[in-house]
Amino acid sequence: MRLHRNLCFATIDGLTKIFNEGDYADKVIQQLLKRDKRWGSRDRAFVAETTYDIVRWKRLYAEIAEVKEPFDRDNLWRMFAVWGTLKGIKLPDWKYFENTPTRKIKGRFDELSKIRKFRESIPDWLDDLGEDELGNAIWTKEIEALNQQADVILRVNSLKTSKEKLQAELFDLDIETEFLKDYPNALKLKERANVFQTEAFKNGLFEVQDASSQLVAEFLNVKPGMRVVDACAGAGGKTLHLASLMENKGQIIALDIYGNKLNELKRRAKRNGAHNIETRLIDSTKVIKKLYDKVDRVLIDAPCSGLGVLRRNPDAKWKLQPEFIENIKITQQEILRQYSQMVKADGQLVYATCSILASENQEQVEKFLSSESGKDFTFVTDKKILAHKSGFDGFYMALLQKKN
Structure with a gap:
C-alpha cells in the first residue's frame, strides 16, 4: 500500500478532533469524507478505516509510540x-x-500483547469491570470480539419488499449479500459498500441494523392491530421494525426526550412507508401518565453503557467513565418503574440494552420485579447475546408479562 499525503493529513486532523476535542468519531469521519470531492471510494475507505483503527487501538499504539495525552500532531504522527x-x-x-524504530515497534507490540489491557487497548477500570462481571475467561474472549470491525447488516423492510427481491436488486449493483440463519429479515454484506447511495435505500427497502438489534422488536411478540409503545425510541430503528412486524396495522407511539431524534424518526418512517407511527416528545410526566394501563406492548430500549456495541463505536472506550455506568443504572431503574405502568393487564414489556454487563441487565430486571412497581409483573424469558458467541453486537433483552 502506498500512503498518500492528503489522506494521511485528513486522518491526523480527524484524530486531533476525536482525541483532543472530544468529538464523536462517526461525526468526525462523516465530515472528513466530504473534504475532497475528488476522492474515490478507496480514498474514503482508507480515511474512515485508518481513523477507526487508530481510535480502537489508541492505548496500545500510544504505549508503543511512548506518547501521552493530550496528543500533539507529532505524537499523532508517531502513532500513525x-x-x-x-x-x-x-x-x-x-x-x-x-527515525521510526521499526524493529522496536514490533518488539514492543509482542511484549505488550501478553497483557490484556494493552493487547485489547482498554482503560484499566474497564478491564477490571469486565473481568468482575463476566469472569476472566469470558471477558477475555468478549473484549477481543468487541475489537473486531463490525459487519454491515441490513434489515429488509417487509412493508416494501422481501429478502430475495432486495438481494437480487443489490446484486445488480455488484453488492453481494447473504442470508443469516435465525435472523428472518437480515442480509449481511459480503464486502463493505456504501449502501446509503443506492436507490433501494432511498426508496426505504432496508435499514442498516445489526443482527442482534434486529432480535429486540421480534422479542416483543407484537401483532397487527395492537397498541404499542417504543418508550426510548431515539431515531427509531426498532420502531420501524415494529411497524413492519405489525404490517402497518394498529398504533405505535414512539416516545423520546429528544425532539431532534423524533424528527429523524419521522423522516425515516416516511421513507419506509410506515404509517402507523405517532411520535410524542416526553416534555413532562403527563405524557407517560396519559398512557398508564392502556398499552398492549411496551419496549424499553434503555440508555446504557453501550459496551455491547464497541465494534461500531470504538471511541466509546475512551469517553465512558465509571461514574456514568453507576448513574445510568439509577436511570434504568427509574425508567423501568415509571414506563412499565403503561402496560395494561395481560400485556407484555421488553427491557433491552446494548450492554453485556449483568448489573445493567439481569440484575436490573430482578431489582424491578422485587420492587413495588414490578409486583404485578412476572418474568417470562430473556436472551443474553455475547459478541464472541454470536459474531454480532452484545445485547440483552428480557420479556415480562403483566398479570391479568
Missing part, C-alpha cells in the same frame, strides 16, 4: 507510524516518519 509499521506498510520518507 506505529499503525503503518504493524500493518506492514513501507513508510515514505516524510519528515513525520524520520
Whole structure:
C-alpha cells in the first residue's frame, strides 16, 4: 500500500478532533469524507478505516509510540507510524516518519500483547469491570470480539419488499449479500459498500441494523392491530421494525426526550412507508401518565453503557467513565418503574440494552420485579447475546408479562 499525503493529513486532523476535542468519531469521519470531492471510494475507505483503527487501538499504539495525552500532531504522527509499521506498510520518507524504530515497534507490540489491557487497548477500570462481571475467561474472549470491525447488516423492510427481491436488486449493483440463519429479515454484506447511495435505500427497502438489534422488536411478540409503545425510541430503528412486524396495522407511539431524534424518526418512517407511527416528545410526566394501563406492548430500549456495541463505536472506550455506568443504572431503574405502568393487564414489556454487563441487565430486571412497581409483573424469558458467541453486537433483552 502506498500512503498518500492528503489522506494521511485528513486522518491526523480527524484524530486531533476525536482525541483532543472530544468529538464523536462517526461525526468526525462523516465530515472528513466530504473534504475532497475528488476522492474515490478507496480514498474514503482508507480515511474512515485508518481513523477507526487508530481510535480502537489508541492505548496500545500510544504505549508503543511512548506518547501521552493530550496528543500533539507529532505524537499523532508517531502513532500513525506505529499503525503503518504493524500493518506492514513501507513508510515514505516524510519528515513525520524520520527515525521510526521499526524493529522496536514490533518488539514492543509482542511484549505488550501478553497483557490484556494493552493487547485489547482498554482503560484499566474497564478491564477490571469486565473481568468482575463476566469472569476472566469470558471477558477475555468478549473484549477481543468487541475489537473486531463490525459487519454491515441490513434489515429488509417487509412493508416494501422481501429478502430475495432486495438481494437480487443489490446484486445488480455488484453488492453481494447473504442470508443469516435465525435472523428472518437480515442480509449481511459480503464486502463493505456504501449502501446509503443506492436507490433501494432511498426508496426505504432496508435499514442498516445489526443482527442482534434486529432480535429486540421480534422479542416483543407484537401483532397487527395492537397498541404499542417504543418508550426510548431515539431515531427509531426498532420502531420501524415494529411497524413492519405489525404490517402497518394498529398504533405505535414512539416516545423520546429528544425532539431532534423524533424528527429523524419521522423522516425515516416516511421513507419506509410506515404509517402507523405517532411520535410524542416526553416534555413532562403527563405524557407517560396519559398512557398508564392502556398499552398492549411496551419496549424499553434503555440508555446504557453501550459496551455491547464497541465494534461500531470504538471511541466509546475512551469517553465512558465509571461514574456514568453507576448513574445510568439509577436511570434504568427509574425508567423501568415509571414506563412499565403503561402496560395494561395481560400485556407484555421488553427491557433491552446494548450492554453485556449483568448489573445493567439481569440484575436490573430482578431489582424491578422485587420492587413495588414490578409486583404485578412476572418474568417470562430473556436472551443474553455475547459478541464472541454470536459474531454480532452484545445485547440483552428480557420479556415480562403483566398479570391479568
